[in-house]
Amino acid sequence: xxxxxxxxxxxxxxxxxxxxxxxxxxxxxxxxxxxxxxxxxxxxxxxxxxxxxxxxxxxxxxxxxxxxxxxxxxxxxxxxxxxxxxxxxxxxxxxxxxxxxxxxxxxxxxxxxxxxxxxxxxxxxxxxxxxxxxxxxxxxxxxxxxxxxxxxxxxxxxxxxxxxxxxxxxxxxxxxxxxxxxxxxxxxxxxxxxxxxxxxxxxxxxxxxxxxxxxxxxxxxxxxxxxxxxxxxxxxxxxxxxxxxxxxxxxxxxxxxxxxxxxxxxxxxxxxxxxxxxxxxxxxxxxxxxxxxxxxxxxxxxxxxxxxxxxxxxxxxxxxxxxxxxxxxxxxxxxxxxxxxxxxxxxxxxxxxxxxxxxxxxxxxxxxxxxxxxxxxxxxxxxxxxxxxxxxxxxxxxxxxxxxxxxxxxxxxxxxxxxxxxxxxxxxxxxxxxxxxxxxxxxxxxxxxxxxxxxxxxxxxxxxxxxxxxxxxxxxxxxxxxxxxxxxxxxxxxxx
Ligand code: 2HG
Ligand code: ZN
Numbered sequence: 001x002x003x004x005x006x007x008x009x010x011x012x013x014x015x016x017x018x019x020x021x022x023x024x025x026x027x028x029x030x031x032x033x034x035x036x037x038x039x040x041x042x043x044x045x046x047x048x049x050x051x052x053x054x055x056x057x058x059x060x061x062x063x064x065x066x067x068x069x070x071x072x073x074x075x076x077x078x079x080x081x082x083x084x085x086x087x088x089x090x091x092x093x094x095x096x097x098x099x100x101x102x103x104x105x106x107x108x109x110x111x112x113x114x115x116x117x118x119x120x121x122x123x124x125x126x127x128x129x130x131x132x133x134x135x136x137x138x139x140x141x142x143x144x145x146x147x148x149x150x151x152x153x154x155x156x157x158x159x160x161x162x163x164x165x166x167x168x169x170x171x172x173x174x175x176x177x178x179x180x181x182x183x184x185x186x187x188x189x190x191x192x193x194x195x196x197x198x199x200x201x202x203x204x205x206x207x208x209x210x211x212x213x214x215x216x217x218x219x220x221x222x223x224x225x226x227x228x229x230x231x232x233x234x235x236x237x238x239x240x241x242x243x244x245x246x247x248x249x250x251x252x253x254x255x256x257x258x259x260x261x262x263x264x265x266x267x268x269x270x271x272x273x274x275x276x277x278x279x280x281x282x283x284x285x286x287x288x289x290x291x292x293x294x295x296x297x298x299x300x301x302x303x304x305x306x307x308x309x310x311x312x313x314x315x316x317x318x319x320x321x322x323x324x325x326x327x328x329x330x331x332x333x334x335x336x337x338x339x340x341x342x343x344x345x346x347x348x349x350x351x352x353x354x355x356x357x358x359x360x361x362x363x364x365x366x367x368x369x370x371x372x373x374x375x376x377x378x379x380x381x382x383x384x385x386x387x388x389x390x391x392x393x394x395x396x397x398x399x400x401x402x403x404x405x406x407x408x409x410x411x412x413x414x415x416x417x418x419x420x421x422x423x424x425x426x427x428x429x430x431x432x433x434x435x436x437x438x439x440x441x442x443x444x445x446x447x448x449x450x451x452x453x454x455x456x457x458x459x460x461x462x463x464x465x466x467x468x469x470x471x472x473x474x475x476x477x478x479x480x481x482x483x484x485x486x487x488x489x490x491x492x493x494x495x496x
Contacts, residue, residue: 011062011103011164012367028052029071029114035092039074039116042084047122049073058099058117059110064375065428066107066456070097070117077122079197079205079236086234087203089116090486097488098230100172101143103164105378106455108229108491109172115489120171123236129154134242135194135211140171140235147240156242159186163364170238177227179451181320181363184415185288186243188451190226195239198225200232201482209239224477229453230488232481246324250331251289251356254319254338255312255346267410268393270294270317275388277343278414281321284337286330289322290415291363297370297409301362304369310362311346319414320363322356366411366420373407375428378457379421379437383446388417394440395421399433406433418450431460454492462494 030050031039039048049055050072060067071094076082089096095115102109111117123139127150130136136151136158144165148158162168162180172178174196179188186192195209198221208222225233258265258273274292281287293301294317298310310318323330331351338347350356370376383391392410399408406425412418426433438448438461448461463471471494478485478493 011101011167012371028069031071031094031116035088035094036072038088039072039085042088043074043076043081047075047077049075055117058102058119061105061107061110062103063105063371063378066112067110068112069114070111071114073117073119075119075122079123079199082118082120082123082199082234082236083203083205085118086199086201086486090201090203090484093484093486095486095489096234098171098175098234100140100169100175101164101167103168104172104176104455105380105452106449106457108176108453108455108457108488112456112490118234120234120236121169123171124169129156129242130211131156133211134244136240136242137209137237138170138240139237140169140174142170142238144168144170144173151242152245155245157245158240159192159243160189160240163367170240171235174222174226174235174238175228175230176453177451179413179416179418181289181291181360181413183413183418183451184282184290190223192240193222193226193238194241196222196225196235197237198233198235201484201487205236206233209237211239227453229455229492231478231492232487234487247326248328248331249322249324249351249356250334251350251359252319252321252323252334252338253311253348253359253362254321254344255310255315256317256319256343257312257345258316259343263389263393265316266393267294267396268389271392272389273343274317274319274414275385277341278319279385280337280341281319281334282415284323284330284333286323286325287321287415288324289320291320291412292414293318293320293363293366293411294409296407297366297411298362300369300373300409301365304372305361305365307358307361307365311348315345318362320359363411366409366422370409370422370424373424375424376409377423377426377428377433377437378452379423379434379441379448380418380450380452381421381438381441381446381448382416382418382450383441383444385417387444387446388414388419391440391444391446392419395437398436398440399423402436403433413451416450435460456491459491459494462492463496 099109121141124141127138131154194211258269262272263269409422412420
């Protein structure tokens, strides 16, 4: 009997997706009995799903904006099974969409038109931590939360964190080079990656799990596969570098009042203020988290999640800061800076884990709170810090001028120059607002995808965001590793 994946806590707190209306009935693509038989033989009866009730949750992404019918969902449980599935499918040139926890936000991990979904979630339950060499190895289907827990048990930490930790898988995080709230200190996933095992389109297994800091024998394949969004290989095992758990950790939620000198009222002035204070905080050293949120988002989060009013409810922006160290010195220095700062109107501080989680909630619950308003246009953008305030002001003004009734919610990773621009109002299938915002970002020398990836959402902008020579090299790599173009076609690399 076929069985669906046992239910798992969805990322970002709440799942908004519904089965796409186009699914079911006569329009559903099928592989045919011969191929279905070969896939069943590869993964075992029960792990090839074709019943629409069972495939539905794999066919639409968390935003509800992207997805389409799958010909089938295949759920291998080992690397050998992944290789067997890919051999079967590539021999017949059947397109495959690799999928982890399905917490992506750009449509890169869901089918579009009858591809086979290759779900890697069963590649889990096999987490090894090496405390001496500070390495963690786990199957690609292991969630970030499971990896964090395993590291903590031996006094280490992963150095990566994001709101979807309970559902996001390590394989998916490699595929998207995931970022999150600790990039300012530890970098994105690629910097945490010590090695991996992956399967190429033709079933060849690539095994680079040396875990050495220095190893210059040839191309950096793990680095290449990180951020390749399932277009070059399917990640099956992941090796991460771990960090020592700090002896002291303090979180602060810091209310800011923006002075007139920093520009006209609104998102620009608030961002300039946040940057001014944020830069001083970064100079203290030991800063692991430096995030910014604004009144529209904080209001929404408080309403949706029932959180108490934030410090200084009338503030123009808030910073979420976490400082770590071997002793209390960092905490004391942060406290002294915030207490004396003329732009800081109030601060809430927490030293213990529940207290810190309560402060992080004001930031982490933005995604689910925004989803309550409707399907959001999610623009995940980065610009040099020197441009961030202008970008915030221009984006908010441009969207308001064109769609006066739209809700624009900004928040993000201040220390990384990475803002999440969420616009709810313009119809989900209308890309005009995406083009408007990303045009402003490109004019400021920014990135149209800071951390969520290209997927299908940013595909129309890749040619404007990359030099023609870069694109030619990317296409050549793709052709070399996946000559039949079966791995996640229609994602990341524009046709041409
Ligand atoms: C975050 O930083 C995620 O919380 C999601 O990257 C961002 O919902 C978003 O726009
Ligand atoms: Zn983010």
